[in-house]
Amino acid sequence: MKLLTLNTHSLMESNHESNYKILANVIEKRNIDIIALQEIMQPINGATMCNDCLGIPLKKGNYASLIMDELNKNGIKYNLLWLGFKKSYNSFDEGLAIICKGHIEETRAITLTPFDDYNNWKTRKALGAKIDGKWYICVHMGWWDDKEAPFEQQFCSLVNELPVNEEIYLLGDFNLEENQKNEGYDLVISKGFYDTYSLALDKDNGMTAHSQIDGWNKEKKQRQMRIDYIFTNKMKKIQSSFTIFNGENEEIISDHFGIIVTL
DSSP, X not given: OEEEEXXXXXXXXXXXXXXXXXXXXXXXXTTOSEEEEEEEEEETTOOEEEOOSSSSOEETTOXXXXXXXXXXXXXXXXXXXXXXXXXXXXXXXXXXXXXXXXXXXXXXXXXXXXXXXXXXXXXXXXXXXXXTTEEEEEEEOOOTTOSSSOHHHHHHHHHHHSOTTSOEEEEEEOOOOTTSTTSHHHHHHHTTXXXXXXXXXXXXXXXXXXXXXXXXXXXXXXXXXXXXXXEESSOOOEEEEEEESSSXXXXXXXXXXXXXXXX
16 A cells, blocks of 8 residues: 655746646556545635535636546546645635545545635635545644644644544655644644654655745745654554655656555
8 A cells, every 4th residue: 555645836836837747647557545645625616517616616727637537548447535725825726635546435525724814814724525335534733833724733633534544644744843843744743643753664855845935935944844744643563765856766746745555
């Protein structure tokens, strides 16, 4: 079983028209089972393709839909779950997506912030899919010290809505660093989650971004960071955890690198 998470930065990337093709090719080539994608965007004025969605209708030009088109061209069968919920950069609807091989048995949309406002870029939600008896939750969390909706509040809102007595994987951009003691990482671990990177038998340095990306560009000195994670609530044997789309392990296609974990 292979899991992939990536903050795509999708339509804001100058090479987005080739990036989604690279991503689709890697999904096929590496035979990835579950893909959790953040910052999935679609043109606000795009033609509606599907109204049967958890949030904003799926529109023409949706980045995740473009990935699906590439997979379908090659006869690869995957399923798509999309949750759109806010305006992004004044030009796009933004949300989360899960692409998977398995049958989606149940879905959940969880509001993490105390507000649910399409026009507020700080609105945060989580997208959940139950696939083959396990829950996969795609997240893009806010910052620890955000005054409107701090990380602790968001994460506790998430935990309160998670299924009970089920195997769960949290995948995404958590906007937190492991070495910031008594902050977000420690909170996640205290709630009964295990970091798959820490459990992995084979791994690299785990760095997934640098401090010049959106939200972190206040840093005076550019540095590498590990802010994207895959957590699980079950102690599992993890074969490997590697950064992907970092220029060494596949081409860079976003301002974040991805994580590929093999169970």
